Amino acid sequence: MATSKVIENPESRFSAVLLAAAKLPGVRIHREAYLRKALARYCSEDQIREAIEESPATAGIPIEVLDKAANDSISYETAKVSALSAAAGIPGIIALPATVPADVAQYFGHMLRIAQKLAYLYSWPDLFSDDGDDLDDATMGVLTLFFGVMFGTQSANAAVGKVAGMMSKQVAKKLPQKALTQGVIYPMVKKVAGYLGVQMTKQTFARTVSKAIPVVGAVVAGGLTFATYLPMAKRLKKHLSSLELTKPTHRFVDVEVVDIDESFVTEHTEQHDVDRTAKELGNPQSS
Template sequence: MAGKEIEDPGSYFSAVLVAAAKLPGVRINREAYLRKALSRQCSDEQIKAAIEDTPAAAGIPLDILEKAANDSIKYETAKVSAMSAAAGLPGLVFLPATVPADLAQYLGHMLRISQKLAYLYSWPDLFSGEGDDIDDATEGVLTLFVGVMFGTQSANTAVGKLAEAMAKQVAKKLPQKALTKGFIYPLVKKIATHLGKEMTKQTFARSVSKAIPVVGAVISGGLTFATYRPMAKKLKNHLAGLEITKPTLRVEDIEVVQDHEPSATGYVEQSDGDDDAASR
């Protein structure tokens, strides 16, 4: 796959994302994570309210959320960098096995930090269903989050629009229609195509970095550290500025958000103490 043009980059990205989401330890248990991330600076009552509702509805100050977010980014960056370096050790002869594994674990860590940041900044549970399957709405929102991490402006726009709709309707679930059929869906498809192309470029770069054992490990781990942390910071900063993060917001006992089509003028294009016990 490295260095080759793929026929459908969007489908390729979707397939890798779904595979990464099924890896052990990738799915974050929202309740366990919030309880651990907030335990140092929040009361039991605040933590309970954050879990049952959202951190915003619990009135948790943004500076506490930022501290927890930064701790999680630090933890995940160290973990993914170490794993990337380990994947670089076998050398050129093992490239067909190590590059796909490295890519999957890298995207898996992007999904881990995406979930953690989303839960801190008052997004609903992304994997609330049973089983290994990932539904289309969750795949869509995770695609957008990864797009934000890659610096894709259309992903910033789409995430902002979703947050606006959820803030207005104060819902506990993702807007299924908008993500799978409505006004956000074309952006999700476009972003997935862009990410699929970027992913093949990164796969090629990782192949080159792993060509020499030991040296390849250092280069691979360093490359991961240099890219992962800034990308996670991009997502954190974007989510922190959205309407649903504000501590004054209250979430009603509503199950499904109403999907709103934009008007003609309204649409603008730790260690944090985490461990695998905090993941499904």
């Protein structure tokens, strides 16, 4: 495939930005260190230790406590990304070629940060391996679905729910590699990635317009980021907190998750078709 066609492909465009954002300094969250810090105000040392070794749900940490810790992290990340976006808007139109790509990258980087934090609080396993900089395909898939939830796509909600259900049912401590990379969840990952590529283009255009006037652009850019990032983070929090992974009564083990039946893809592909059309996807539903 020609390079120009790859660049024009929304799915490829989103995947490229996600990979680039994941390589930015400070984007990857160390699960153990984060859980220890996030839960320190609310939990005993024994609870924190079990949350790290197993999961917050297995440690018996109430969902209300996890919600408080999640709100703390959302507030922190929202304030940080809004301030950085405002700073990127100060140079004005002369510096647009440099500031807009950097702003988009750091915005997606902060989306990755909050997605990891919320995932770890609500009992998802470590999403990044310690042996290398590249994302594996399963992690790429689940992060794409998390972003889809943040953007309000119902197909992403359904897919994330299925992944969580598979892990909870089979007492698994790892992501379902097969389902996310070649099995029944994979078609939904690809379609959500395509939708996100379209939305990313729209947001890039909005940020370019907001930065056209110095100083005023900084205020508008920071406000635009706040107005979009905060509800998206809350949307992901709401969905993850409602899943079966937050309610286990058993310990997880390191096993490979078996794929689920094909009826899931058939049902959701026919019913939604990535929320039916690209035009309709331009008006995602809130979850």
